[in-house]
Amino acid sequence: MEDESISNITLDGRQHLATLNLIRGNTVYGERLVVKKGNEYRIWDPFRSKLAAALTKGLKNFHLPVRSNVLYLGASTGTTVSHLSDIVGQIGKIFAIESSSRVARELIFNVASKRQNVTPIIADARKPRSYFSVFDTIDLVYCDIAQPDQTLIAIDNCRVYLKTGGILLLVIKTRSIDVTMDPRKVIKQEVKKLEENSFVVTQRVDLDPFDKDHAMVYAIYNTN
Amino acid sequence: MDKSADVLLFEVGLVVLDDIGKLIHSRKFVQPSIAYHSLSLRENRELTEIVPLLRKFYSVRVSHSILLDILGKEGFRVELLAESEQDALNKNKLDLVTKYGLCENRIEAIKELQQFATDYSSIRIKLTSESLDLHVGQAVNGLDEIDETINTIGTRMREWYGLHFPELDNLLQNVTTYAFIVKSAGPRENITKDILFQADLQENKIQLIMNMASKSRGGDLAAESSQILQKLASEVIELSKLREALSEMIETVMEDIAPNIKKMLTPVIAARLIARAGSLRKLAFLPASTIQILGAEKALFRALKTGARPPKHGLLFQHPAVHSAPKWQRGRIARALASKIAIFARIDLYRHAPAEDDLMSRLNKRIETIQKSPQKFGSKYDMGLRSDIKRRTDGNFGRRDKGDRWKKKKGYDKRRNRFGRREH
Numbered sequence: 001m002e003d004e005s006i007s008n009i010t011l012d013g014r015q016h017l018a019t020l021n022l023i024r025g026n027t028v029y030g031e032r033l034v035v036k037k038g039n040e041y042r043i044w045d046p047f048r049s050k051l052a053a054a055l056t057k058g059l060k061n062f063h064l065p066v067r068s069n070v071l072y073l074g075a076s077t078g079t080t081v082s083h084l085s086d087i088v089g090q091i092g093k094i095f096a097i098e099s100s101s102r103v104a105r106e107l108i109f110n111v112a113s114k115r116q117n118v119t120p121i122i123a124d125a126r127k128p129r130s131y132f133s134v135f136d137t138i139d140l141v142y143c144d145i146a147q148p149d150q151t152l153i154a155i156d157n158c159r160v161y162l163k164t165g166g167i168l169l170l171v172i173k174t175r176s177i178d179v180t181m182d183p184r185k186v187i188k189q190e191v192k193k194l195e196e197n198s199f200v201v202t203q204r205v206d207l208d209p210f211d212k213d214h215a216m217v218y219a220i221y222n223t224n
Numbered sequence: 225m226d227k228s229a230d231v232l233l234f235e236v237g238l239v240v241l242d243d244i245g246k247l248i249h250s251r252k253f254v255q256p257s258i259a260y261h262s263l264s265l266r267e268n269r270e271l272t273e274i275v276p277l278l279r280k281f282y283s284v285r286v287s288h289s290i291l292l293d294i295l296g297k298e299g300f301r302v303e304l305l306a307e308s309e310q311d312a313l314n315k316n317k318l319d320l321v322t323k324y325g326l327c328e329n330r331i332e333a334i335k336e337l338q339q340f341a342t343d344y345s346s347i348r349i350k351l352t353s354e355s356l357d358l359h360v361g362q363a364v365n366g367l368d369e370i371d372e373t374i375n376t377i378g379t380r381m382r383e384w385y386g387l388h389f390p391e392l393d394n395l396l397q398n399v400t401t402y403a404f405i406v407k408s409a410g411p412r413e414n415i416t417k418d419i420l421f422q423a424d425l426q427e428n429k430i431q432l433i434m435n436m437a438s439k440s441r442g443g444d445l446a447a448e449s450s451q452i453l454q455k456l457a458s459e460v461i462e463l464s465k466l467r468e469a470l471s472e473m474i475e476t477v478m479e480d481i482a483p484n485i486k487k488m489l490t491p492v493i494a495a496r497l498i499a500r501a502g503s504l505r506k507l508a509f510l511p512a513s514t515i516q517i518l519g520a521e522k523a524l525f526r527a528l529k530t531g532a533r534p535p536k537h538g539l540l541f542q543h544p545a546v547h548s549a550p551k552w553q554r555g556r557i558a559r560a561l562a563s564k565i566a567i568f569a570r571i572d573l574y575r576h577a578p579a580e581d582d583l584m585s586r587l588n589k590r591i592e593t594i595q596k597s598p599q600k601f602g603s604k605y606d607m608g609l610r611s612d613i614k615r616r617t618d619g620n621f622g623r624r625d626k627g628d629r630w631k632k633k634k635g636y637d638k639r640r641n642r643f644g645r646r647e648h
Binding site for chain 2: 093101104105108112113116119120121122129132133134135136137160161179180
């Protein structure tokens with residue numbers, strides 16, 4: 001995690017994750033701004049963003065180079081999107097898919113209209129070919145949607161957009177998949193689905209206590 | 225005439241290629257987001273230049289289902305490009321739009337595509353924000369909140385004025401009438417027959433109140449308290465007026481968007497259903513079984529988790545046919561209602577005309593049959609069974625016997641971490 005875009009910052013005696021602010025002086029959701037060695041960083045709250053939670057809980061090898069292209073399913077109001085936008089930088093691109101126009105409104109006003117590298121797309125993630133404005137090869141698919149068939153939706157999207165060797169970060173919401181099942185079983189079952197569809201799952205991280213009954217899965221897409 | 229042409233739709237413009245991939249025509253949209261939106265409504269405005277060009281070809285291949293629909297209507301032999309070809313178009317979009325002259329270079333292309341996405345998404349948001357069912361949902365939620373507020377501050381007013389004129393509380397049920405008297409009179413000495421007459425009260429009630437006012441046991445009211453109380457009372461009256469306006473608005477809008485479910489359920493319940501489902505469209509896509517328990521999600525998830533009995537009704541409980549029925553009939557009536565709501569919502573969404581009377585009369589007949597049906601012996605509601613009575617009085621209402629046992633199992637606390645603390 002010695003990236004320059006992601007940094008560990010000590011504030012009031014506590015370690016915090018932070019990302020290099022793409023737009024100096026701009027906050028997205030009321031997060032704190034900290035200046036370190038002349039660079040401005042935005043504190044990345046693991047209670048607000050599941051990716052930050054996963055990093056805090058020990059997700060390794062998460063290395064997203066500057067100028068990467070990200071397809072983000074379930075962008076919501078754009079909290080995590082804004083930090084990814086910090087990481088990939090001006091030349092990178094984030095395609096943020098969100099189906100609910102209520103939260104997409106905030107995504108557009110607070111994030112997309114200010115950050116040139118975020119492309120907001122109001123579409124249903126179930127129909128990957130219906131998106132407008134997705135282009136280029138995608139290096140990372142990030143999926144955080146509350147649907148029982150979320151894993152299959154993520155797989156469909158990867159088939160259409162993700163390059164071979166690209167990465168899928170999948171948030172498994174065990175409660176959305178099956179409320180009655182043991183969360184650990186749900187995670188096992190979903191990982192198996194990924195492995196049956198030419199993904200290599202290298203890590204899974206339990207997001208407790210930041211998000212209950214959630215897990216983050218890191219998988220590499222291997223079509224060969 | 226045996227050749228085919230390709231029509232490619234990009235966010236920023238349209239391109240026509242012949243069968244060997246030579247560029248025949250390219251057209252850049254002046255306002256891409258608006259052009260794309262008009263196309264997505266299946267309007268052919270943007271295609272007027274292209275249609276005559278295409279007449280020369282035997283068949284047309286298109287990159288997008290939108291074009292498939294529009295050109296199909298124009299009478300062309302149209303087919304969609306293979307999915308692999310569509311994906312290749314997406315991957316090379318930046319190079320292609322530059323190559324076909326829609327954008328000057330890649331950097332411009334990225335900029336224009338980003339701008340397009342923001343504009344087009346904003347159009348979509350604007351359109352959904354204008355849809356009436358969102359507004360009716362807000363209105364009905366507002367109605368519930370105003371009811372709550374009237375209740376809260378109305379009670380405060382009664383309590384406060386009760387220090388001064390305690391007898392009035394028992395004489396008047398209606399909050400607005402009470403508020404009207406407080407607002408117009410202030411201290412009880414100022415209550416006149418005229419005021420009470422304006423408040424729409426009966427002659428004998430007026431006499432009674434006048435009587436009580438003269439020999440009330442309440443304390444005197446200071447001028448400061450009186451003024452504030454009068455303001456409080458006028459707030460209650462204003463809120464009641466607002467409530468009326470809201471419920472009128474709901475009535476007219478519901479008549480407009482969903483006349484059939486409105487007629488069946490009363491405007492307010494129908495509006496609540498739509499608000500809970502999200503929109504009329506979403507409601508129309510729900511199965512009847514989901515409609516039946518809409519609004520009882522908490523109970524449903526508890527049932528799924530602990531094995532308790534599933535809820536019989538959610539919002540539908542508010543329907544007179546359900547809540548006035550004896551308990552053991554409610555589930556069946558709610559189920560009958562829900563199945564017809566599912567049908568009516570679909571009629572409202574797609575046909576937008578009154579449903580056949582037959583549907584309504586069949587529902588009424590079904591409800592009558594349920595009302596006449598005898599109570600099942602030994603059911604949960606059969607008071608004759610001792611074990612049932614016990615189960616109901618031990619605070620474990622309606623839960624199956626096994627419902628308790630899992631709590632006593634070893635490792636219960638561990639299970640609670642995983643199951644119990646979750647909120648739905």
